Amino acid sequence: MAYWLLKSEPSKWSWQDQVAAGAKGTFWDGVRNHSAKLNLMAMKVGEQAFFYHSNEGKAIVGVVEIIAPFYPDPGDPSGKFGMVDVHAVEPFANPVTLDAIKKDPRLKDMVLVVNSRLSVQPVTDAEWAIICAEGGLARAPERKQTRLG
DNA sequence: GCCAACGTTGGC
């Protein structure tokens, strides 16, 4: 089981929007980068990802879970790119800011720090645990067995 | 298939 990080500009799609979408979740579309696409394709149902607010906020604000694996994005005329479906799992009591991440020597190799442009990133188990703790989650959220129709 | 020009992302 892998962990991930998804970036979104809150003016376009925010954590609040994601929460409002409820358990049904939403598609995560608009990825037009091949590295990001490869990460999307590697995601499995039940895996979890941080929800990161880029530009405004610049912080990890919650956890989402993958509820549908990679499928083609109908909004992509090239047919090359795709998306997954996610739903909100748990908010961070204390959003973990980019600033805090950069100041933490344990997180210096995070993709967010090393390649800030990549919009869909892998997160290591160690990074996941550190950030969940800093975010105010006593432990990483339970992985629920997700049943799809 | 190289690489310059251009567009976009996202931190500052």
Added chain:
DNA sequence: GCCAACGTTGGC
């Protein structure tokens, strides 16, 4: 709003 970093495009 600026601009650095990065990806993509297209001329050759």
